[in-house]
Amino acid sequence: xxxxxxxxxxxxxxxxxxxxxxxxxxxxxxxxxxxxxxxxxxxxxxxxxxxxxxxxxxxxxxxxxxxxxxxxxxxxxxxxxxxxxxxxxxxxxxxxxxxxxxxxxxxxxxxxxxxxxxxxxxxxxxxxxxxxxxxxxxxxxxxxxxxxxxxxxxxxxxxxxxxxxxxxxxxxxxxxx
Numbered sequence: 001x002x003x004x005x006x007x008x009x010x011x012x013x014x015x016x017x018x019x020x021x022x023x024x025x026x027x028x029x030x031x032x033x034x035x036x037x038x039x040x041x042x043x044x045x046x047x048x049x050x051x052x053x054x055x056x057x058x059x060x061x062x063x064x065x066x067x068x069x070x071x072x073x074x075x076x077x078x079x080x081x082x083x084x085x086x087x088x089x090x091x092x093x094x095x096x097x098x099x100x101x102x103x104x105x106x107x108x109x110x111x112x113x114x115x116x117x118x119x120x121x122x123x124x125x126x127x128x129x130x131x132x133x134x135x136x137x138x139x140x141x142x143x144x145x146x147x148x149x150x151x152x153x154x155x156x157x158x159x160x161x162x163x164x165x166x167x168x169x170x171x172x173x174x175x176x177x
Contacts, residue, residue: 006035018077
């Protein structure tokens, strides 16, 4: 097992959410090995062809990643892992956004005379909002995969449409039947 591969705890939580594979085209390669290959690719940024052999054929990892990106499987996995964390009470969904501006007096620019009192942090006391580290790390990794899948799809969607002159030139070059 490599340094960035799924741990046994992460795999145990993720395995039940994975789609069953191979009904029509035969058995799929091991999900864990392929997911580790995708995580390696996202973490290091290597080309697909340069994936280490321990992840299996690079084409398998690439095709599974593209298929799961297109059909929303990565997003579904992330949603289910986040829902499991939320059900256990490990996610704090409160977000505070303040857009007010307060001008300070010109004499308020000096440093404090005494250090501020240390505020109690959430989760410091026993059994208060304890985060499952394996589940949290898995959610972060899946967020990276979803973000990277969206980033890889962006250039194709953002490419300019072909001009009509290019399309007619291509039609002139195609053999007529």
